[in-house]
Amino acid sequence: MLARSFYKRFSQTRFLSGLKLSSVSTGTFLQREDVNNKLTTRSVHAFSGIPKFSSEPEVPIHKMVSSIYDHVAKCRPEDFSEEDKKKKPLEPRTISDSYRKFVIPLSTDIEKQKEYLSAMGNVRIGKILEDLDHMAVHVAYIHNSENGSLDGPMTLPRTIVTASVKRIDFHKEDINSSRDIIIDGQVTYAGSSSMQISIRLFQNDESGNLIHLLKADFIMVSRDPLDGTKKIRVHGLVAKTPDEAETINQAKEQIKTMSSKNNREPTNEEFRLIHDMYSKLIGRNMVNDIPVLTNNEMWMHKSKLSVTEICFPEYQNMYGKIFGGFLMRKALELAYTNAKMYCKGKVAIRSMDHIEFAKAVEIGHVLHFDSFVTYTDGKYIQMKVAASISDQNKLPELAKMNNPTLGQEARVNTNVFNFTMESVENPNVLTIVPKHYVHATTYLEGRRLLNNTVQRIIS
Structure with missing residues (x-):
């Protein structure tokens, strides 16, 4: 994409069509509103709460995206000395300084509707x-x-990139494709060169009540534009x-x-x-020490897609x-x-955890996504997707980095994604079983993630 015209936060835009913004405020998100041309803030209690938004004109999301490109294009790293850095x-x-709110105008923008429409007629989560x-x-x-x-x-020359996604919890997965969506976010933690950004999504239901769709926590890092291996301090x-x-x-x-690391052991x-399972x-097996599965079980490696x-x-x-968002969408x-095929029916996304x-x-890399079912419990399924790259022009270099055994393709792992799904039509899915030690550790990781999701947002 090319940098577009300057973004102005309070430029003339469409009003948020059809949104009923009169819900009770609860939580720790902060809201900004323009009162007599003076920007003020007030607290909106709890991330899971429903905010009371002001009636000021909404800024469409494409202006948010273009403003990033314009901002980065104006950065002049050569104007800063090493002493400055x-x-x-x-x-x-x-927290209120960074609060921003935008709208995805699905009610008025037909082209945007087509862009977001899924095969099921709702919004594509990707x-x-x-x-x-x-x-x-x-x-x-x-x-x-x-x-x-x-x-x-x-304030300093910087490149901000996504290091990981700590968590995305879906409170409602079936998002209407003809109603506007509000997205708001703010910084909720800042270290020396890293930040946590907390984001929420809202949409009106058929009665006009504002519904909390999801909450996400992204971990962002600040790097030197001239040398991506060097950290740049953040406020x-x-x-x-x-x-x-x-x-x-x-x-x-x-x-x-x-x-x-102790929490991963x-x-x-x-x-x-694992011992009791095996x-x-x-x-x-009454003859030898070979494990036997029932018709209600499946080896983990057999679930690969x-x-x-x-x-x-x-x-x-x-x-x-x-773009990291593209990688998340594909994963x-x-x-x-994969989950839909495994359950032989409709599934719903409940959470995304530990995305690295x-x-x-x-550009030009061959990108591979490998997905597995890592754990199951009743109607809930934990999925893992591992992304890796290969480049036919750099096979020796990649082989040296990844130490592949003879006959294996030279790949380098780039991303890991974890998803908790719910089987909507089949309450008892096949039980996944690890066959090898490496699968056993993946199984235990999936078990932790699924149990945390059930305790946090389902129970």
């Missing part, structure tokens, strides 16, 4: 994922802009209220827990679980790499297809 004072910002990624980048740049607007310069985050302080502290603890209970499987494609320039972001659509962006994907 290390020592320039960066004043801390508040397209929503792309919007979430753009929103996270936009809010992160707002937090680090000179005057709180992308019309102005950056800190300070709390103005006890609620904000609690939000920041919770995010800090969650990020610390995610990065701890199997516990004694999990080792016993004792049961082998106990069914893959797709491969070439990365074209149309999928690139402003840095010339493949989700593959996982959804380990390595950039370049």
Whole structure:
């Protein structure tokens, strides 16, 4: 894409058609409104709460996307010295400083409706994922802009990219394709060079009540535009209220827990679980020690479904790499297809967890997505999608990086995606069973993710 005209936050746009904005405010998101040309903020309690939006004109989402490109295009890294990058004072910002809200105008924009329409007649979740990624980048740049607007310069030269997606919880997966969608977000944690961006989606139901569709937490990192391996400092985050302080502290603890290796090692209970499982499987065989499955079980490796494609320039972001939102969309659509085939019926997406962006994907790479069912419990299925790249022009280089055994294709892993699905039509799906040790560790990881989702948003 090419940089477009300057983005103006309060430019004349369509009003949000048909939205009834009179719900009770609850939670820690913050809302901005224009009162007599003076920008003010007020608290909107709890991420899961329903906000009370102001009636000011809504800014369509395409302006949010174009503003990012314009902002990055104006960055001049050569104007900053190494001393600036290390020592320039960066004043801390508040949560409300970065709050922004946009609309996906499905009620008035026919072309936008077609773009978002799924085969089932509702909104494609994959397209929503792309919007979430753009929103996270936009809010992160707002937090680090000179005057709180992308019309102005950056406080330091920086490239902001998605490091991981901590979680996306879907409160309603069946999104209407003819009603406007509100997307809002803000920074809820800032470290030395990383930030957590929390985003929500809302839409009116058939009665005109505003419904909370999903909440997402993205982890963004700031890098030097001239050397992507170097970190660039970001503005800190300070709390103005006890609620904000609690939000920041919770995010800090969650990020610390995610990065701890101890939380990824199997516990004694999990080792016993695998031992008991294999004792049961082998106990069914009266002749030798070969495990036996019933008709209601399936080996994990048998659930594999893959797709491969070439990365074209149309999928690139402003840095010339493949857009992270595109990778999420492709992974989700593959996982959804695999889950639907596994359940032999309709499935619903309930959550996305621990999405990792380990390595950039370049134009021209051959991109491979491999999906597996990693754990099942009643009507719930945990899916994992691993993305890897191969390049016919760089096979020796990739082979050296990945150490493939003889006969294997030289690939490098780039991304990992985890999805929790629900079987809507079949309440008892096949039980997935790991056959090898590496599958057993994947099984335990899937079990943790699914149980967390059930406890967090289903129970």
